[in-house]
Amino acid sequence: MEKGTATIAAIASAIIGLAIVAVLVSQNAQTSTVLTSAGTAFGTVIQAAVSPVTGGGSTGTLGNLLTSSGVGNYGATGGTRGL
Secondary structure (H helix, E strand, O other): OHHHHHHHHHHHHHHHHHHHHHHHHOOOOOHHHHHHHHHHHHHHHHHHHHHHHHOOOOOOHHHHHHHHOOOOOHHHHOOOOOO
16 A cells, blocks of 8 residues: 555656646746746845844835735734734
C-alpha cells in the first residue's frame, strides 16, 4: 500500500512540476514581472519582520496592503480590537 501511495505522489508531483514549467516558459507568462514582484514582496516582509529590532520605520507597502485589504483595518471589517 505504501509503495502505491508513493507512486501516486511521484506522478502528481511530476504533473505539477510540468505545469509550473509550462506556465513559466509560456509566451504570456511575464515571468520576469512575477519574479520581480516576489522579490519585492519578500524584501518588504523581511523589512517588516526586523523593524522592531532595528528600529526601522513603518511596514511600508506591506502595511498599506494589509490596511487596504481590510486585514489590518478593524473598522472596515466590523471587528473589534483585542479579541
